[in-house]
Amino acid sequence: xxxxxxxLLRAAGLPVRTFExxxxxxxxxxxxxxxxxxxxxxxxxxxxxxxxxxxNATPIRPPMIFITAHGDERIxxxxxxxxxxxxxxxxxDDEVFLDCVRAAWEQ
Numbered sequence: 001x002x003x004x005x006x007x008l009l010r011a012a013g014l015p016v017r018t019f020e021x022x023x024x025x026x027x028x029x030x031x032x033x034x035x036x037x038x039x040x041x042x043x044x045x046x047x048x049x050x051x052x053x054x055x056n057a058t059p060i061r062p063p064m065i066f067i068t069a070h071g072d073e074r075i076x077x078x079x080x081x082x083x084x085x086x087x088x089x090x091x092x093d094d095e096v097f098l099d100c101v102r103a104a105w106e107q
């Protein structure tokens with residue numbers, strides 16, 4: 001999924017950086033430069049919701065879009081209440097995803 005979204009975003013002309021886990025992202029020096037963060041709810045190690053909570057405790061809070069194959073209404077509401085700007089259930093339409101990313105960038 002990470003590779004497919006990377007290709008889709010690059011084809012749309014958007015700069016992309018991917019990470020294999022929330023921990024790898026948090027250990028990188030990329031947070032100050034993130035215009036939009038896309039995360040799966042279920043990640044290896046720290047979950048997407050855990051990543052959101054960690055970022056919400058910092059002064060840098062990029063717009064977050066969640067994708068998931070395991071979402072339910074309770075999880076969606078939790079993510080949105082914590083500030084998510086998008087929540088997409090897999091499989092999702094590429095154009096819907098790109099529209100969501102573009103809207104997040106404009107924030």
